[in-house]
Amino acid sequence: MLDESAKLLDDKSVKLLVMERLSFLPSGARLVMENGEALTKEQLIDHVKKSDETGEEYAEMELLYLRNTVKRYVPK
Amino acid sequence: MKFLITRPEFDDATLYLSEFSKKIIDFAKGKGFQVLDCVHAKANKKQVSRWLSEKKPELVMFNGHASDEFITGHKYEPIIRLEDAGLIEDKIVYARACNCGKTLGKLFDNKKIGAFIGYERRFRFWINPSFTHSPQDDPCCAQVLDASNQIALALLKGVTAQEAHQRGITAYNKIIENLERSDAPQExxxxxxxxxxxxxYQVCYGNQNACL
Incomplete structure (x- = not known):
């Protein structure tokens, strides 16, 4: 589990990685949010750029997936 | 036996969750359950509380927005707060809603009868707005919502809460495995x-062996 207190997007390389991955999203896709909104690729990139709570959680989701992928495919 | 389900329908998220819940309702009816369907405006606190206390459903599924403090129904009305836990603590509950696992779910931790399956963080899914007229055809969400449906379907089949929880995780992992294959569609x-x-972040609290 990731450290929830850490600010992932303070790390410029993480921010660039997340924004790069976001750039490949299909234009029609929307991420459903708890307040009823559904965020576009451009809106998500803005949140990541601003390093706000939504951007930070999106980065956490991406890094969690990448770390679990490494665990699945790379032997210890 | 009785199965209560909440299906608020007032934004894209709740509309999609409601649409995908129809498969669960059909299955429950086929198995002979009395379905207490709190759909649309019926997903309100008064209706849900009344059916929980009077009809005493053995299985409850919440769809909707939620927080650490409550699960909401139609138009964000809180229908179950932490202080209402007594209404559901002896039941098997699946909450397809954000965050409520870490607070409401944990209240089940020392319960000998009831069980709670939910999420400790936000429940995440994608949609494509061009499918809002037919959410079940939306490829962005169909797999993830069908996977989460497996939890409710497993509970209706009579497996234990722990097994239903595990089947949900297995269904998610199966999607990951399939989409990561080199011949899987990249889009x-x-x-x-x-x-x-x-x-x-899916969790199961309470009596792990609880079943219908």
Missing amino acids: LRFILPSINWNAT
Whole structure:
């Protein structure tokens, strides 16, 4: 589990990685949010750029997936 | 036996969850359950509380927005707060809603009868707005919502809460495995982090052996 207190997007390389991955999203896709909104690729990139709570959680989701992928495919 | 389900329908998120819940309702009816369907405006606190206390459903599924403090129904009306836990603590509950696992769910931790399956963080899924007229055809969400449906379907089949929880995680992991194959369609790979997220933060509290 990731450290929830850490600010992932303070790390410029993480921010660039997340924004790069976001750039490949299909234009029609929307991420459903708890307040009823559904965020576009451009809106998500803005949140990541601003390093706000939504951007930070999106980065956490991406890094969690990448770390679990490494665990699945790379032997210890 | 009785199965209560909440299906608020007032935004894209709740509309999609409601639509995908129809498969669960059909299955429950086929198995002979009396379905207490709190759909649309019926997903309100008065109706839900009344059916929980009077009809005493053995299985409850909440769809909707939620927080650490409550699960909401139609138009964000809180229908179950932490202080209402007594209404559901002897039941098997699946909450397809954000965050409520870490507070409401944990209240089940020392219960000998009831069980709670839910999410400790946000429940994540993607949609494509061009499918809002037919959510079940939306490829962005169909796999993840069908996977989460497996939890309710397993509970209706009579498996234990722990087994239903595990079947949900297995269904998520199966999607990940399929989409990561080299011959899988690349255009859906962006949903992988959200599926991994839901699988990671899905929790099961209470009596792990609880079943119908």
